[in-house]
Amino acid sequence: MRAVRGRLDNLEGLYQHLDKKLEILDHEYVSMSAALKRLEDRFDKLEADQLKERIRVLEEKVSALEKGIVN
16 A cells, blocks of 8 residues: 555656646746737837838839929
8 A cells, every 4th residue: 555655646746747847838838929929019010110111212203203204
């Protein structure tokens, strides 16, 4: 009976150890997911700003072309 109890205690210790590791991994996953979301938002804004600038430049070129055609 003592040997069985020792094995159960060992299994319980292993379970607790694995449960703790799983909890750590879960926290890391949540942190990494949040960081990835922030990066995606940041790059989406950067890309939007770059597209706005490209549109502005194209509008200036179209305007210059229109002035050249009209004049």
